[in-house]
Amino acid sequence: MKHMLSFQIDVPEPFRFSENLNYLSRSPNECLYQIRSDRIYRALPVQGSAVVMDVGADADGQAIAVRLLGDPDSPVDQLQLQAQAEAYVREWFDLDTDLAPFYEQAEADPLLGKAIKAFYGLRLIGIPDLFEAISWGIIGQQIHLGYAYTLKRRLVEAYGHSVEHEGNTYWLFPKAEDIARLEVQDLQPLRMTVKKCEYLIHTARLIADGSLTKQQLMNAGSLKLAEKRLVSIRGIGPWTAHYVLMRCLRMPDAFPIDDVGLHNAIRHLQGMDRKPTKAEIMELSSRWSGWEAYATFYLWRFLY
Structure with missing residues (x-):
């Protein structure tokens, strides 16, 4: 080759x-x-x-x-x-990222102790591009993960760029500038909801005109301030904001506490016949302080 x-x-x-x-x-x-x-x-x-x-x-x-x-x-x-x-x-x-402190903390935790044994050496796989990370968060809102992948593929193949090598096609995620030029009706053939189309285009325009940048979020000064900036954008709630802070900004204390997958993983590991309450999750996560993003990512792996 x-x-x-x-x-x-x-x-x-x-x-x-x-x-x-x-x-x-x-x-x-x-x-x-x-x-x-x-x-x-x-x-x-x-x-x-x-x-x-x-x-x-x-x-x-x-x-x-x-x-x-x-x-x-x-x-x-x-x-x-x-x-x-x-x-x-x-x-x-x-x-x-030095994971030694996370592993040391996790060893003493009843849930994370199981996770680091099951998935030893796993890293929090990132999404380095801000527009891609936000788009994936928006696309995945309130739908099954499998269908989210289908929608992403439609968006990428309609508006992304590709390179050919030895008979295979490799795609790049669409640039914010390319989506910023579109109107909602342009995205509707992808069979996303009108709201998601609006959110994607709005975010693309903010990134394309420099109003929202990865560096700006990294320089916000704290997770709370970065989250505040993100949730001020239409279509980005706390879950999407923390997902982006985890996967793109690499903030170790980002914590999508309302994530259904996290709830189901805790339920599975705890042998519960119901989903945990927010108070129960808060109590469990008090032992994950500073590493909530990695804790969430590792617990997700028990499900997908």
């Missing part, structure tokens, strides 16, 4: 590529990457073009091996390209 660049990324403990691959394999309808022979293939935007990135474990499992396949449409600096790809992978797999 032709590749233009290969390199390795050292990984911190705890990390197991296979555990993260298991998470990424959970939906057969995922449209933004493909998994073959225990390797992940996805398009990486590069200076107005794109290349295909192939990510897997190295031979002894001690590092992540990355290959960039094919050639971009325009010349690119190899060192810049490697730096961009490495930065994406590091953020995607949250490799710059």
Whole structure:
């Protein structure tokens, strides 16, 4: 297979590529990457073009091996390209977070102790692009996860950009600028609700004109202030805000406490015949302080 660049990324403990691959394999309808022979293939935007990135474990499992396949449409600096790809992978797999304190805290917790044993080495897989993260949060509101993947695929294939390599098509999520130019009727063939179409376009316009940026949210000063900015946007409630703060902004104390999946995971692990009350969740989560995002992500894995 032709590749233009290969390199390795050292990984911190705890990390197991296979555990993260298991998470990424959970939906057969995922449209933004493909998994073959225990390797992940996805398009990486590069200076107005794109290349295909192939990510897997190295031979002894001690590092992540990355290959960039094919050639971009325009010349690119190899060192810049490697730096961009490495930065994406590091953020995607949250490799710059020291998980040792979370594991130490989790070992003494009756729920998280089970989770870190079951999913040892799992990282909170991220969504580095702000528009993609918010869009996924909006699309997934109040519908089954499987149908959310179908809607995402329709949006991506209608308005995203793609790159071809060796007979396979790899898609990039639509840019905010592309969705910002649309009207609600343009998105209705995707069979999303009118409200979701409105929310996506409104958010796209805020991002496209610079009114909402990832850096702005990161510089907010606290999780509460970042959440306040997000929930001021039409279509973004506390659940979507905390989902974005978890998956894109990497705030470890983000906590979508009203998440149905979290409730069901707690119910399952506790052997309850009903969903836990908010007071019960608050009591349980008091032991997760500072790591609510990772606790939620690990508990989700018992369900999906």
